[in-house]
Amino acid sequence: MSAPAHHLPSSLILIGAGKMGGAMLEGWLAEGMPPKGVAIIDPRPSEEMIRLCADRGIALNPQRPEKPEVLVLAVKPQMLDEAAKELDALVGPQTLIVSILAGKTIGDLRKRLPASRAVVRAMPNLPASIGRGATGAAASEGVSEPQRLVADSLLKSVGIVEWLPSEDLIDAVTAVSGSGPAYVFHLVECLAEAGIAAGLPEDLAQRLARATVTGAGELLFQSDLSPETLRQNVTSPGGTTAAGLQVLMANPGGLKALMRETVAAAKKRAEELAG
Template sequence: MSTLLDRVNADGLVLFGCGKMGSALLQGWLDAGVRPDAITVLDPHPSDWLQGLQTDGLKINADLDSPAVCVLAVKPQIIAAANTLNGPGFAGTLFVSVAAGTTLVVLGDILGPEPAIIRTMPNTPAAIGQGITALVGNARCRAEDLALAEVMLSTVGQVVRLDSEAQMDAVTGTSGSGPAYVFHFIECLAAAGEAEGLSPEVAMQLAKATIAGAGALAQASEKPVSTLRENVTSPNGTTAAGLSVLMAEQKGLPALVRATVRAATTRSVELGKG
């Protein structure tokens, strides 16, 4: 990691847009050892936190000269504004986009045919360093470009590489939208506990801690998640009774989750078309 970050510290890093995701990435880079004076942020409304980093050398809306990387962290509705980066000041720069639903073809139309461009799909737990990001590059990307993007994005969580851009819609439907599914399951689990006699506060605390703890155990364990589930499930016990409803073939969670991810994936395809 240090060798790749040395390239950023030597040649510079540009962050185009610094909202919630951009801020999470910026904090991750600083924590990983990217020097503030190697970073330039382009943002029309810099936050107080961002302006405070200027005392450490971070630059805001400054002139640029062929930085190593430019990360596009704006909403897809305004990604077209990145056409201002299509010029000699970005010759040889690697572009990394976190703009949801914006294809490599669209990014190429905006940035021109020359740059190496990597499209990514992070998710919101990146804000606490627990995200997961999928990435795929255009034909101009070299192995070292993908490696650099992976290192930079790993500062806010896990990273996976895709075989093709066609898989990005499924990523969006699974992990991109996935945190919302989990949040709603927490709501539902808490409401069910409340319906069985728990106070709202206790029910929510139990639901949050249960989901967080189970997720952490699944990440930490080398056992398949099916084995972890089976370890909790005694024959004819309480968990088995609950799972008999949750795992019902027609009306249970498997069919519902498949339909959920399919709906989100289909919508991602539609948005990608325009």
């Protein structure tokens, strides 16, 4: 899963060092990115980020930063308009922009940053903050193959990267992997509540539900088997799991239909926000 360090850029400016930006920074440093080649612009950096920059020799809010090889946008989307003029001044002819701003299309970015030529739009998810993210990425026509490899290395520092043939698929990625962790967290909530209804003490039901979902997720992560095969392996014919799955897999009205409706609703909202 680790990206080859030789595709990391020689100079990079990170705009926004919050939870996601900070996680990406730690990933880059772990992959061998020279700290002296990194600068951070964040008007309200955390105490932890201030210490990290001081310890590693990373420039924090430099007065006159040089135009970098890569400019990574990790601020809140609503801050783009306010910061656009200052950001555009950081874009050189060969600068690659990597944006993780939700709802901001490549067209939005190029309109607000007229100097931009090469733009990669990426949608990571929350587990990227612990290095286990799933990111969908799309490149503008101006992105060269070497620049795509650089973006790939930067994004892979926090998990897997899937390159999309079209930016149009970003909204579907948002609905599946971007919003997906919340669906899983809610599954834990529901499983615990069902355990309580079945007679378990609340604290015990909470612990069992949490451990079950995290354990199953880790098994899925480590296994080469498909989810379908793993499900079949744990399901004895006529047993308790089969009885429960009959409810979850009911047609119509089972989990499949509900999940399809969930993802469709999230995708529709992503399209509205991007419009």
